Amino acid sequence: xxxxxxxxxxxxxxxxxMENIIWKELSEDDPIFKNGFVLSSANMQTGLNHTKNExxxxxxxxxxSGDFLGAKLMKEISNYINVKSYFGVGGENMKKAGFDSxxxxxxxxxxxxxxIIFNLKSLIRKINFTKSHIVSNNPKILIIIDCPEFSxxxxxxxxxxxxxxxxxxxxxxxxxxxxxxxxxxMNRYIDHVLSILPFEKEMYNKLNGPKCTYVxxxxxxxxxxxxxxxxxxxxxxxxxxxxxxxxxxxxRISEVKKLLRPFGDSLIHxxxxxxxxxxxxxxxxxxxxxxxxxxxxxxxxxHIITDNKQKKQEMLxxxxxIVCSGTATLEVSLARxxxxxxxxxxxxxxxxxxxxxxxxxVLANIIHGxxxxxxxxxxxxxxxxxxxxIMPLLExxxxxxxxxxxxxxxADKMYTKTNNPxxxxxxxxxxxxx
Numbered sequence: 282x283x284x285x286x287x288x289x290x291x292x293x294x295x296x297x298x299m300e301n302i303i304w305k306e307l308s309e310d311d312p313i314f315k316n317g318f319v320l321s322s323a324n325m326q327t328g329l330n331h332t333k334n335e336x337x338x339x340x341x342x343x344x345x346s347g348d349f350l351g352a353k354l355m356k357e358i359s360n361y362i363n364v365k366s367y368f369g370v371g372g373e374n375m376k377k378a379g380f381d382s383x384x385x386x387x388x389x390x391x392x393x394x395x396x397i398i399f400n401l402k403s404l405i406r407k408i409n410f411t412k413s414h415i416v417s418n419n420p421k422i423l424i425i426i427d428c429p430e431f432s433x434x435x436x437x438x439x440x441x442x443x444x445x446x447x448x449x450x451x452x453x454x455x456x457x458x459x460x461x462x463x464x465x466x467m468n469r470y471i472d473h474v475l476s477i478l479p480f481e482k483e484m485y486n487k488l489n490g491p492k493c494t495y496v497x498x499x500x501x502x503x504x505x506x507x508x509x510x511x512x513x514x515x516x517x518x519x520x521x522x523x524x525x526x527x528x529x530x531x532x533r534i535s536e537v538k539k540l541l542r543p544f545g546d547s548l549i550h551x552x553x554x555x556x557x558x559x560x561x562x563x564x565x566x567x568x569x570x571x572x573x574x575x576x577x578x579x580x581x582x583x584h585i586i587t588d589n590k591q592k593k594q595e596m597l598x599x600x601x602x603i604v605c606s607g608t609a610t611l612e613v614s615l616a617r618x619x620x621x622x623x624x625x626x627x628x629x630x631x632x633x634x635x636x637x638x639x640x641x642x643v644l645a646n647i648i649h650g651x652x653x654x655x656x657x658x659x660x661x662x663x664x665x666x667x668x669x670x671i672m673p674l675l676e677x678x679x680x681x682x683x684x685x686x687x688x689x690x691x692a693d694k695m696y697t698k699t700n701n702p703x704x705x706x707x708x709x710x711x712x713x714x715x
Contacts, residue, residue, distance in 0.1 A: 343428030464490030546664020
C-alpha cells in the first residue's frame with residue numbers, strides 16, 4: 282500500500298470518527314463500498330458552457346437525513362430556476378423528486394472504519410467514479426449535503442477539473458469539534474457553506490473559512506416558535522397524573538443494540554415511584570421488529586411507533602425524554618421536552634472522545650453554550666444513572682424549570698425570520714445560478 286493511500290486512510294478514518302461521535306455512532310452493520318469504475322480522462326470536460334434555460338445541478342447526499350434535505354431543496358430550487366436535470370448521489374426521496382443517482386446512496390451512507398481499512402481501493406474508486414461522472418456531465422453547480430469524508434474529496438477533485446463550477450456545502454462538517462484547519466482548506470473548493478447550526482457562521486469567520494450563512498435547521502419547520510405566554514404555560518402546567526417518557530435509542534441498529542438495555546433497566550428503578558408511567562419509543566420501520574422483540578420483557582411495556590406525525594404529537598405531550606446523542610437532541614429541544622442524553626459507542630470512539638476540544642457532544646448543549654442537559658456517556662450510561670437523572674425532570678422541580686428555560690434559549694437561537702431552511706438555501710443557490 283502506497284504512502285499516499287495510507288495517509289488518505291488515516292485522514293478519512295479520523296474524519297469519520299469525529300463526525301459520527303457528534304452526529305451519529307459508527308454502525309457495525311454499515312454497507313461497504315461496492316466496486317466502481319473510473320471514467321476515462323478523455324471523457325472529462327474542463328469548461329463551462331450553459332444556456333440560461335438548461336442548468337444541470339449535481340448533488341451528493343449520503344445519509345437518510347441528507348436525502349430528505351436534498352429532496353426538499355430540489356423542490357425549492359425548481360421554484361426559482363429552470364433546471365434541466367438533477368444528478369449525482371442520492372436516495373429514494375430525491376429520486377421521487379426527479380433525481381438521477383449514479384449508484385445507490387447506501388453505498389456511501391456510512392463508511393465503517395473496518396470498511397476503510399479493508400476496502401480502501403474500492404473507496405478511492407467510488408470517489409473517482411463520482412468525480413468523473415460529475416465532470417463529464419458538466420453541471421453549473423455541485424451541492425454536497427453530508428458524508429464529508431466522501432463528498433468533500435469528490436468536491437475538491439471536481440473543482441480542479443472544473444474551476445468555474447459553483448460548489449455549495451449544505452450542512453457543514455463538524456469543524457468546531459475536530460480538525461479546525463479544514464475550514465481554511467475548504468476555501469480551495471467551497472464557494473458557500475449553508476449551515477444548519479447557528480454557531481457555525483461565527484466559527485467559519487474566526488477560522489477564515491469560506492462564506493457561511495445560517496439558513497436554519499430543518500427541524501424548525503416541524504415545531505412552531507412559542508411566544509412568552511405559551512412558554513409560561515409550558516413551564517407551569519405539569520401533568521401529574523399522566524407522566525409520559527419518550528425514549529429515543531437511535532436510528533441505527535448498532536445504537537439500538539447498545540442502548541435498549543440501559544433504557545429498559547432505568548424502568549426497574551422508575552417503576553417503583555411511577556408504576557403507571559407511560560413509555561413511548563419512536564423508531565424506524567426497519568428497526569420496529571427488533572425493538573419490539575427486545576423490549577417485550579421490560580417491566581413497563583412501551584408503545585412503539587413509526588409514524589412521524591404520531592411521533593411529533595407524542596413528543597409534544599411528553600413529560601420528559603431519554604435520548605441517544607445526535608440530532609434527536611435538537612428535535613426534543615424544539616418540542617420543549619426536558620431530557621437526559623445517554624450514549625454508548627465503540628471503545629475506539631470512546632477513547633477519541635477525550636481529545637475533542639468541546640465540553641459536550643450533545644448538540645443542544647453546544648448551541649446553548651452551557652451544559653443544561655445531562656450527558657451520560659459510555660460507563661455512565663446505566664439504568665440506575667439514567668433513572669436518577671431523569672427523576673427530577675418528572676416533578677415540579679427547579680431542575681425541570683431550569684432546563685425548560687434553557688430549551689427556550691436553544692430554540693430562540695435556532696429559529697430564523699422565515700423558519701423555512703430549504704427555501705432560504707434555495708434562494709442563495711438561485712442567486713449563484715441567475
